Amino acid sequence: MxxxxxxxxxxxxxxxxxxxxxxxxxxxxxxxxxxxxxSLFDRLSSAGPTVDGEASHAAHLINTSQNANTESLSLLLHGVDPSSPGLNAVLSEASHDLAAIPGVTAVVDPLAVPPLADGQPAPVAAPLLSPDGTGLLFTVSMETTNGTLSDSLLTQVESRLDVAAGDIRRQSPDAMVEVGGNPLVVKSLVAVAQNDLEKGELISLPIALLVMLIIFxxxxxxxxxxxxxxxxxxxxxxxxxxxxxxxxxxxxxxxxxxxxxxxxxxxxxxxxxxxxxxxxxxxxxxxxxxxxxxxxxxxxxxxxxxxxxxxxxxxxxxxxxxxxxxxxxxxxxxxxxxxxxxxxxxxxxxxxxxxxxxxxxxxxxxxxxxxxxKPGLLTRIPGLGTLLSRFGDVAPAEGFFSKLTRGIQHAPLLVALGSLVVLLLLGSPVLSLTVSNSGDEAIPASSSQAAFLTALGDNFPYAVAPRIELVSQTDEPAAAAWAAQVGALPHVTGTTAPVAANGYWVSQVTAQTHQGASVVREIRADRPDFPNWVGGTDAASVDYIDSLVQGAPWAAMVIALATFVLLFLMTGSVVIPLTALLISVLSLGASIGVLVWGFQEGNLAGPLNFDPAAVSGVDALVLVLVLVFGFGLAMDYEMFLLARIKEHHDRGEPTRLAIETGLQSSGRIITSAALIIVLVFAGFATGELMQMKQIGVALAVAVLLDATLVRSVLVPAVMTSLETVLWWAPRWMKRVQQRVGLHE
Known part of the structure; x- marks a missing residue:
């Protein structure tokens, strides 16, 4: 067919x-x-990964999740005098103009909200005022249709806020004035992603063309x-x-x-x-x-x-x-x-x-x-043609890979053990692996919203989603006692007094940088007797990572079973699929080890231009994708090699000779293809998005190891060591393979 x-x-x-x-x-x-x-870029989202866990349930109980029918933009001010008549005049005029825009559902100016009888800010205004008294958030809510915000509405509101921001900058040149919000964060991240994509292609495609010119x-x-x-x-x-x-x-x-x-x-x-x-x-x-x-x-x-x-x-x-x-x-x-x-x-x-x-x-x-x-243009250049013939796509019967294989076959067990030691050494940093969820924090510095988000987190702690929340159904003294108990835990830097919300008591917990997940686990490990829930973004990250851990064995089983069946149908052997699976696990472990060494331990911060202090570990999504895609790419080269070895073996060549001729005939293409794909991944690793940096580096390392040490050294050594049983399978499985197997 x-x-x-x-x-x-x-x-x-x-x-x-x-x-x-x-x-x-x-x-x-x-x-x-x-x-x-x-366009596609208009329809992309920046929402982080979520699961239906304890944190999402806690948010639902106290109804703190953002209204699904609205989006908001904010004018952030810090380092200003709230009592300044000029500031009040600018905000008052902006409130009037914004409220008149169709689609704007609410405008909240915290300076215009009357305080409580005791002089404290009203609950609606308190989160919008900075604790040091020199900052405020002027917030505008806009309606959405089926969760989508109109571009024209967003443009009108953003433009009016920009005018107000310009007026305030002229009044207070030293103040921090930023316009931001979730819709603008999404737009900025899409712009960064689009720029990363274009830059990655501009880097990788010309280099890929150069490599293929050398090959062909x-x-x-x-x-x-x-x-x-x-x-x-x-x-x-x-x-x-x-x-x-x-x-x-x-x-x-x-x-x-x-x-x-x-x-x-x-x-x-x-x-x-x-x-x-x-x-x-x-x-x-x-x-x-x-x-x-x-x-x-x-x-x-x-x-x-x-x-x-x-x-x-x-x-x-x-x-x-x-x-x-x-x-x-x-x-x-x-x-x-x-x-x-x-x-x-x-x-x-x-x-x-x-x-x-x-x-x-x-x-x-x-x-x-x-x-x-016909000879290519480059091959006609004197001297260059001879050089290119040594790297061409069609390998001669005798060459580097056949000589390498014969050398390996003199001491296959020793070579296999040496290769395994190298892979284990490269993978050793995995022992200190910390899995994190960097999706919410990894806003690149080039994003137009980076300054807004940094200022928001630093100066308005109660206007952002809480990192850790204690939600309880009990009386106030018991809720306060629980908050005090949590406040004494290691890495906890503070807790707030319980506040009533929708029939529950809620306290916020602050933790040291990158320690939120461990604090959540400690709190959940020692719960009080009354009904309680631990929520917040750090708790949501813990639920997300735990969900991935629970799904990992099932994913591994599906992948291993499918790969085993396909490799068996291709080769008619049960030994080859098992060794391929084991070798791939070791190879992937080495690439994850390099990922830990480079990002979690910060050794690649200089070459890849990122702040190591902002990286708490290997991103959970990255880890899953690298393991799955890295395995798929490893099987790519496994197929390329096995197809040629099987082809030579089916022609009647002894196993050792089939391994030698199979590697000689496919080695150039495997190496060339791997080099190109390494360059592609490396090109995308130069982007701004942290997740893409980690994915690019890990997959580049995985492919590089797989096409050099694994396919060219370890696989021939292992196959030669097992030559007496390499093509073995039970008779009934052989009959199945002969009936439904795939043959060239």
Whole structure:
């Protein structure tokens, strides 16, 4: 079937390419052009991951969650004299103008709210006044429709607040004056994410082109995988745009999915183009080495070569993509909606990457395939051509990887043990791993809202969501006694007196920086007898991380079982899948170790330009995605290698020789593909979003280790050590594999 598909795509290339152009134009128009009235970037959210846990229940009990039908903007002032007549005049005029804007539901000027009889601020105004008496928040609430705020309404309110801010700056040049709020935070983060995406592509794509020029020696062959990658990016953005109508798509989701699609498409396109050149060259030189073919005969040879390529390398791509997709589906067992959105988006982009390799690239080969046997422009340059031939995509029968394999096979156990020691050393920082939830705190310095959010947190502690809240259903003395008990815990810096809220008593707890989660766990470990709940953002983070921990074993089971079945159907062995799973675990452990060393311990703060004091640990979402996507990418290269080893073994070569020739024939492509994808991930690690930095570094390290130490050294050593049992499986499983297994 795959051979037929490949020949059909190349033969009917014009129709195929027209369909791709129409599809990609539709994706670009909807996701980027906003022909529906909104672009993908307009529909992204910045909401952090949430789960239905104790913290969310506590918020529901006291009704402290933000009204779902409104959004608000605030004019933040600090370092001003609240009694200044000029300030009151500016705010009074702004209140009048803002209240007249259709869609504004409330304007709260804390200076205009009368105090209580004892002189204390009214409850509605108290959170909007800074404790030092020199700051206030002037807040405007706006109605939303189905949770969406009108752009025109937001623009009108923001513009009027900007005018008031300018007036106040002229009156008090030394004061801090900022306009901000959740809608502007979302806009600023989307702008940062969009900039990261563009910068990552500008860094990674030219370097990827350079690497492929070295591999292929010419622009035409090098361009084909990049065309597939570009198609994959547009297709991914289009699919994500469609999913925004079904799910909340977070900013992080967009960047993660785009990077994965870019990397996989380049990998798959590289494999297809390389195998085609190998097959076509073999047909032209071996089938008819003396007689020059006619144009028709040569064209038919090209079509046969495309068919064979799709039937061999295309089968590997299909297998690899299926493995990656099944590994990604393991994310669906987790509760947070953001992880489910990433899983669905990743599966869709893997499908697009497979289609670019099996449909788009073969169609391009139908147009340009016959020209790929001609020496590339770079190979004609004296001296450079000889150098490029040493790095070409079609490996000779004897070369670096065959010599390396024979060297390894002299002492396979010793080499395997040495490789394992290196992986364990790299993974040793995992022993000090701290899992955190940095989504709410990781506002990059380049965000236009960074100054507003910093000033809000520093000067208006009661206007932001509480970090830790004690909610109880008891009398006031008992609630006060509980707050006092909590106040004596290590790392707690203060507690407030209980306040009545919706029939419950509520106290706020402050903790030392990065100690909120441990304080929450201590409080929950020693509860009073009366009904009580621990809420707040730190408690919500604890619930979120605990939810991931509970889902992790199920996700691991789904991924391991799916991978085992697919590798067995491919190889007919139960030994190979088991060793592949164990080696991948060690490789991923090493990449997580580098992540801990680089971010949690701050050793990469300088090169990657982040504040190590702002990083409390490895982000929980990053950890999950790195483990799942890193495993999927590791299986990518496992498939590339095993497919060639199995192919040589099926031809009758002994196991040792099959390992040697399999690695020699696939080593260049694995190394080249890995180098490109490492550069792609490294390019995106230079962005501003902390989660993308961590994901980029961890996946780059995972792929680098996998394609060098693991695939080129450890796997040949382990397979050689197990050569006597390598292809073993129970007889009944062998019969199953022969009936339903996938063979080249």
């Amino acid at each position: 795959l051979r037929t598909v490949g020949v059909a795509m190349a033969r009917h290339r014009l129709i195929v390419l027209i369909c791709w152009v129409v599809f990609l134009a539709a994706c670009a128009a909807t996701a980027l052009g906003g022909v529906t009235g909104e 020696g010419g622009f035409l062959a090098a361009a084909m995988p990049l065309i597939g990658a570009g198609a994959s990016i547009l297709g991914a953005l289009g699919s994500l745009f469609a999913f925004t109508y079904l799910l909340d798509i977070n900013i992080t989701v967009m960047n993660v999915i785009t990077v994965i699609g870019l990397g996989l498409s380049i990998d798959y396109g590289l494999l297809i183009v390389s195998r085609f050149r190998e097959e076509f060259r073999a047909r032209v030189t071996e089938l008819n080495p003396v007689i020059k073919q006619t144009a028709f005969e040569r064209h038919e040879l090209m079509l046969q070569s495309v068919g064979t390529t799709v039937n061999t390398a295309g089968r590997t791509v299909l297998f690899s993509g299926l493995t990656f997709a099944l590994a990604t589906l393991g994310l669906l067992v987790f509760e947070p909606a953001i992880i489910k959105a990433i899983a669905i988006g990743a599966v869709s982009v893997v499908v697009i990457a497979i289609l670019t390799a099996l449909v788009l690239v073969p169609a391009l080969l139908g147009y340009f395939g016959e020209r790929l046997l």
